[in-house]
Amino acid sequence: MASVAQVLSTKLENLTTGNESPSVDAGEVEVHTAEERATDLLESSYSVEVKLADQQADASSPLYSAKSFEDLGLHEDLLKGIYNMKFAKPSKIQERALPLLLQNPPRNMIAQSQSGTGKTAAFALTILSRINYDLHAPQALVLSPSRELARQTMEVIQEMGKFTQVTTAKAIKDETLPSKITSHVIVGTPGTVSDLIKRRVIDAKNIRLYVLDEADNMLDQQGLGEQSRNLKRLLPRDCQVVLFSATWADRVRRFAEDMAPNSNQITLKPEELSVDGIKQFYVDCRNQIRDTKSRKYDILIGLYSLLTVSQSIIFVKRRDTADDIAQKMSEKHHAVVSLHGKLDSAQRDEVIDSFRAGKSKVLITTNVIARGIDIANVNMVVNYDMPTDQDGRPDPETYLHRIGRTGRFGRTGVSVNFVHDERSMSVMRDIEEHFGRAMIALPDDIDEAEEIIKKAMKAQ
Numbered sequence: 001m002a003s004v005a006q007v008l009s010t011k012l013e014n015l016t017t018g019n020e021s022p023s024v025d026a027g028e029v030e031v032h033t034a035e036e037r038a039t040d041l042l043e044s045s046y047s048v049e050v051k052l053a054d055q056q057a058d059a060s061s062p063l064y065s066a067k068s069f070e071d072l073g074l075h076e077d078l079l080k081g082i083y084n085m086k087f088a089k090p091s092k093i094q095e096r097a098l099p100l101l102l103q104n105p106p107r108n109m110i111a112q113s114q115s116g117t118g119k120t121a122a123f124a125l126t127i128l129s130r131i132n133y134d135l136h137a138p139q140a141l142v143l144s145p146s147r148e149l150a151r152q153t154m155e156v157i158q159e160m161g162k163f164t165q166v167t168t169a170k171a172i173k174d175e176t177l178p179s180k181i182t183s184h185v186i187v188g189t190p191g192t193v194s195d196l197i198k199r200r201v202i203d204a205k206n207i208r209l210y211v212l213d214e215a216d217n218m219l220d221q222q223g224l225g226e227q228s229r230n231l232k233r234l235l236p237r238d239c240q241v242v243l244f245s246a247t248w249a250d251r252v253r254r255f256a257e258d259m260a261p262n263s264n265q266i267t268l269k270p271e272e273l274s275v276d277g278i279k280q281f282y283v284d285c286r287n288q289i290r291d292t293k294s295r296k297y298d299i300l301i302g303l304y305s306l307l308t309v310s311q312s313i314i315f316v317k318r319r320d321t322a323d324d325i326a327q328k329m330s331e332k333h334h335a336v337v338s339l340h341g342k343l344d345s346a347q348r349d350e351v352i353d354s355f356r357a358g359k360s361k362v363l364i365t366t367n368v369i370a371r372g373i374d375i376a377n378v379n380m381v382v383n384y385d386m387p388t389d390q391d392g393r394p395d396p397e398t399y400l401h402r403i404g405r406t407g408r409f410g411r412t413g414v415s416v417n418f419v420h421d422e423r424s425m426s427v428m429r430d431i432e433e434h435f436g437r438a439m440i441a442l443p444d445d446i447d448e449a450e451e452i453i454k455k456a457m458k459a460q
């Protein structure tokens with residue numbers, strides 16, 4: 001009979017070689033143009049599956065593209081910006097979305113692509129292509145669900161637009177702003193942006209592009225959804241609405257279509273959403289002699305004392321758990337920071353900046369930064385508490401965003417889920433089923449577990 005370790009390493013190999021992955025039609029992306037979807041209404045279900053012209057081995061990869069940035073017809077100043085950022089070729093979402101986003105007259109867009117595949121550049125290049133640089137007034141408005149993501153997105157737009165005349169402003173809490181913003185692009189969180197429009201610090205009349213990043217999250221939350229919808233009413237009627245996310249739960253699609261009527265759409269199936277570079281494990285903390293709470297913590301500490309992880313993020317449910325673990329791990333000399341909504345703006349900026357700069361190695365956080373944050377060195381994500389919604393139901397969307405903080409743009413990464421009772425096990429199983437991906441049990445022996453994780457981090 002094979003040992004547990006043998007079974008695990010075979011499973012791991014299968015995962016690495018893709019043998020256990022559900023089959024994905026190589027090189028197919030579903031693109032539904034607005035016209036085609038109008039036909040859908042008349043003729044039951046009609047969808048266009050665009051086959052890539054050049055079906056190479058990796059054509060199913062979301063990073064694969066048959067085109068170059070030149071083929072996408074971008075302005076020379078933008079090409080300079082892109083190449084300066086060391087982007088060689090567009091990713092699949094960039095290749096697919098940009099021609100639709102840049103068509104005239106402008107069309108709304110609802111787009112989906114796996115985490116870490118370059119959605120930000122897709123909308124940033126659209127914004128930078130559409131601005132009238134001679135007009136010193138806000139022309140593009142981007143909403144993000146967190147201040148950390150708004151700050152990051154602003155930096156991407158600035159870097160990409162380095163060779164243009166673009167001016168930018170951040171509309172986030174506690175930011176010092178002029179009495180009238182004349183910058184071309186505003187990136188902010190919904191509450192602050194609404195407030196600034198109400199106070200006429202932002203004049204919305206020239207806004208021609210309204211982008212909701214992590215749009216499903218914004219439209220799904222009561223407060224944010226209402227603010228985003230109210231804001232749209234204040235914008236010019238012909239403003240192009242662009243909604244991006246890695247996840248689009250069915251219940252949110254209706255809101256999205258109201259927000260972005262007659263849109264072009266790019267969609268993925270749930271089983272196409274998992275990023276192959278992220279290997280997903282779980283630790284079963286049940287049936288331990290000690291109570292599960294301290295056992296969970298012991299296993300966490302055990303993992304961290306053995307593993308050399310460049311940087312990692314630990315997700316917990318509650319703010320006080322984040323602080324508690326951060327304090328205990330600091331006492332064990334780990335370079336840890338915690339980030340959650342109880343911190344003030346300055347503290348939040350300091351924490352994320354320190355983590356981004358690599359000064360701290362472990363970030364313990366709640367769902368506040370589950371989405372969008374892009375830090376290349378993060379090679380492990382721990383779900384210390386499995387993600388559930390307010391009613392305690394499994395939350396596969398949040399799960400996918402959390403683990404997507406690693407394995408960015410083709411890098412390898414590992415996620416480790418902590419299961420401590422029947423409930424958390426059932427949450428994990430539901431999430432597995434939702435995405436059609438098996439998570440691999442790590443053995444109780446911490447040294448063995450470490451070997452497996454290390455191997456997965458190096459795989460590819």
Ligand SMILES: Nc1ncnc2c1ncn2[C@@H]1O[C@H](COP(=O)(O)OP(=O)(O)OP(=O)(O)O)[C@@H](O)[C@H]1O
Nearest residue numbers: 087089090091115116117118119120246372374409
């Ligand atoms: N064409 C490209 N070539 C090389 N790197 C790229 C390209 N496009 C984007 N990237 C890089 O890939 C990383 C992930 O991009 P981005 O943050 O836009 O992902 P995303 O799809 O928005 O992910 P998420 O769903 O997590 O928000 C970034 O570091 C970005 O600089």
